[in-house]
Amino acid sequence: MNITAIAINLIAMIGLMIAFYRNREKAIRSLKVAVKGFIKMLPMVLIIVLGIGLLLGLVPTSTISQFAGEQSGFWGVLIVGLLGAVLFIPALLSFPLAASLLDGGASVSVVVAFITTLTMIGTVTLPLEIRELGKRMALLRNGMSFLIAIIIAYIMGAIL
Amino acid sequence: MNPDQKKKEKKGMRRDLIILLLLLIATLLIIIVLPEKEKGVSDASWDFLIEMMLILPAIMVILGLFAVWVPKKLIGKYLGHTSGIKGIILALILGALPTGPLYIAFPMAVALLAKGAKRSNIIIFLSAWACIKIPQEMVELRFLGLEFMLLRLALTIIFVVVMGVTIEKIMELSDKKASRSSGV
Structure with missing residues (x-):
């Protein structure tokens, strides 16, 4: 088990201990929220895990790097960025997916574009955002988010 | 949470389960057709599943604590x-x-x-x-x-x-x- 995983578990445990000490009833409510959230996310976790297995087990590294690697160039970043904007994957699960893409030969820029558009842009929640905030503000936010995702992707690709 | 949202969540859960089932069937078919690929697929899936299961419960506990404690x-x-x-x-x-x-x-x-x-x-x-x-x-x-x-x-x-x-x-x-x- 790696240090980060241990640290995350320690933080959760200490937090829970403090919570029980301060207010038992609220702590139990937190645990209920946690269990519910875990069960709700479990099918998606298994989908992503299977998807990663198929990706790494079936698709040769050369194919992944052709479509999402350095040689895919601007179009690779743009298309994977668009994919991230349209897909509805919980942000928590985008990171293992991104790690597997990197393992499989994708470039840093493509992976960063994917994570950033996935988390920042919600095509599924866009109608709600338009209804609540108005067309102008919602479209400006999502449109500019896509632009800055591509910029961040290129800067990260240049540094890492 | 209002009942409308609850219904939506149930629908989302059912959709996830259906996708999972289809993906499982597809994976099994692929492994039957290409048995030499089985090890690569199951190794990669297994590695990531273990890594997720080592942190996801703790992450959910942290989320739960914040949800209840930060109004x-x-x-x-x-x-x-x-x-x-x-x-x-x-x-x-x-x-x-x-x-x-x-x-x-x-x-x-x-x-x-x-x-x-x-x-x-x-x-x-x-x-x-x-x-x-x-x-x-x-x-x-x-x-x-x-x-x-x-x-x-x-x-x-x-x-x-x-x-x-x-x-x-x-x-x-x-x-x-x-x-x-x-x-x-």
């Missing part, structure tokens, strides 16, 4: 009145608290705007809510490493602030234009 009212109280650098930093921090999915942030944003909060801060708040959540950063650290996580976090913060200020300016300009043309 949503608190966010409105602080974000409604502050501006300048302090407002920007508050918008980032309050957005980064793990308090739930993005769709519950929209009505909060509307209420804050009505109360007179700056548009730039609301954009920053919403964007931070979408992509700078504390538990997300932990998972990113685990899977992509410290350097990757910190660099992406720093760049995201910088550009989200730039975006918030820019959108505010754009909207102010078009507001002025609209009021001028309607005045003529």
Whole structure:
């Protein structure tokens, strides 16, 4: 088990201990929220895990790097960025997916574009955002988010 | 939670289960047709499943603690009145608290705007809510490493602030234009 995983578990445990000490009833409510959230996310976790297995087990590294690697160039970043904007994957699960893409030969820029558009842009929640905030503000936010995702992707690709 | 939302969640869960079932069947078929690929697929799946299961319960506990202990009212109280650098930093921090999915942030944003909060801060708040959540950063650290996580976090913060200020300016300009043309 790696240090980060241990640290995350320690933080959760200490937090829970403090919570029980301060207010038992609220702590139990937190645990209920946690269990519910875990069960709700479990099918998606298994989908992503299977998807990663198929990706790494079936698709040769050369194919992944052709479509999402350095040689895919601007179009690779743009298309994977668009994919991230349209897909509805919980942000928590985008990171293992991104790690597997990197393992499989994708470039840093493509992976960063994917994570950033996935988390920042919600095509599924866009109608709600338009209804609540108005067309102008919602479209400006999502449109500019896509632009800055591509910029961040290129800067990260240049540094890492 | 209202019953409408509950129904939606149930539907989402059912959709996930159906996709999972189809994917399982597809994987089994692929393994039957290409038995030599079985080891690669199952090894990669197994590795990632173990890594997820080692952190996901803890992440969920942290999310649960925040959900119960940080009242949503608190966010409105602080974000409604502050501006300048302090407002920007508050918008980032309050957005980064793990308090739930993005769709519950929209009505909060509307209420804050009505109360007179700056548009730039609301954009920053919403964007931070979408992509700078504390538990997300932990998972990113685990899977992509410290350097990757910190660099992406720093760049995201910088550009989200730039975006918030820019959108505010754009909207102010078009507001002025609209009021001028309607005045003529």
